[in-house]
Amino acid sequence: MLRDLEPVKLRPGPELSNPKLYTESAGRTPMSQYPDARFIKSANALSQFVADTGAEVAFAGRSNAGKSSAINVIVNRRQFARTSKTPGRTQLVNFFHLRDEQRLVDLPGYGFARVASSLRHHWADLMADYFEARKSLCGMFLIVDIRRRLTDFDRQMLGFAESVGLPVHVLLTKADKLKRGQAAKAELEVRRDLDGVASVQQFSALTRAGEDAARSQLEQFLDGNDGR
Ligand code: GDP
Numbered sequence: 001m002l003r004d005l006e007p008v009k010l011r012p013g014p015e016l017s018n019p020k021l022y023t024e025s026a027g028r029t030p031m032s033q034y035p036d037a038r039f040i041k042s043a044n045a046l047s048q049f050v051a052d053t054g055a056e057v058a059f060a061g062r063s064n065a066g067k068s069s070a071i072n073v074i075v076n077r078r079q080f081a082r083t084s085k086t087p088g089r090t091q092l093v094n095f096f097h098l099r100d101e102q103r104l105v106d107l108p109g110y111g112f113a114r115v116a117s118s119l120r121h122h123w124a125d126l127m128a129d130y131f132e133a134r135k136s137l138c139g140m141f142l143i144v145d146i147r148r149r150l151t152d153f154d155r156q157m158l159g160f161a162e163s164v165g166l167p168v169h170v171l172l173t174k175a176d177k178l179k180r181g182q183a184a185k186a187e188l189e190v191r192r193d194l195d196g197v198a199s200v201q202q203f204s205a206l207t208r209a210g211e212d213a214a215r216s217q218l219e220q221f222l223d224g225n226d227g228r
Contacts (some may be wrong), residue, residue, distance in 0.1 A: 033076065034075050034076070041094075042093065043095065045129075055103070055132075055222045058130075065175055067143040069081075091119070139168070139222075141164065142170045142198065167199075168199075170190065170203065171203040175204045
């Protein structure tokens with residue numbers, strides 16, 4: 001199933017086009033809960049993955065859903081996930097050190113079909129290898145644009161996570177793009193749709209709404225508690 005998913009076409013990271021998203025809110029001390037956070041490496045094959053010890057949480061999402069922006073807010077570092085957007089790295093599995101034996105893994109975005117099928121297959125194999133192999137994987141954040149609801153690709157990722165018993169937390173991001181009532185309606189619809197297979201919350205990288213809840217869910221995953 002995973003192997004049927006389609007990868008994104010390569011494109012430059014859009015971060016620089018909207019620097020507002022990467023500035024800490026006024027009056028906020030720009031302190032990270034992860035002062036030692038750093039990029040470890042990108043992997044293009046199972047053999048290149050970092051040692052499978054400790055705990056790691058994967059971030060997945062349709063391309064352009066807001067995954068990099070969400071990671072940057074949660075880790076509280078400007079342009080942290082930007083590394084994974086540098087041309088050539090968008091289709092790779094990017095490992096980040098959070099703390100000793102705790103990692104965040106930025107998975108390649110998916111959702112655009114106009115790429116060579118060889119690349120598409122390689123991507124799908126890489127994803128399948130990742131999910132099937134990683135013993136340290138203890139949770140997945142699925143980043144969904146609140147205006148788009150769940151896409152077929154998201155459903156496939158959810159199905160796969162469920163089949164390997166992986167707890168999932170859905171971040172309905174870009175919540176600032178909807179009025180409060182519309183956002184609440186969207187959240188309710190997604191909740192109904194998910195039918196208990198994942199927890200869900202609203203999030204905005206722009207206003208930082210939901211950042212504490214997201215971080216606490218990340219911590220629960222890393223501590224081996226899925227919080228459900
Ligand atoms: P990725 O491809 O999933 O990593 O997506 P990015 O994090 O690069 O975000 C894609 C686009 O959406 C960029 O132009 C971001 O500035 C924008 N974006 C991301 N998160 C938010 C958000 O919470 N609110 C708003 N208004 N824009 C966002």
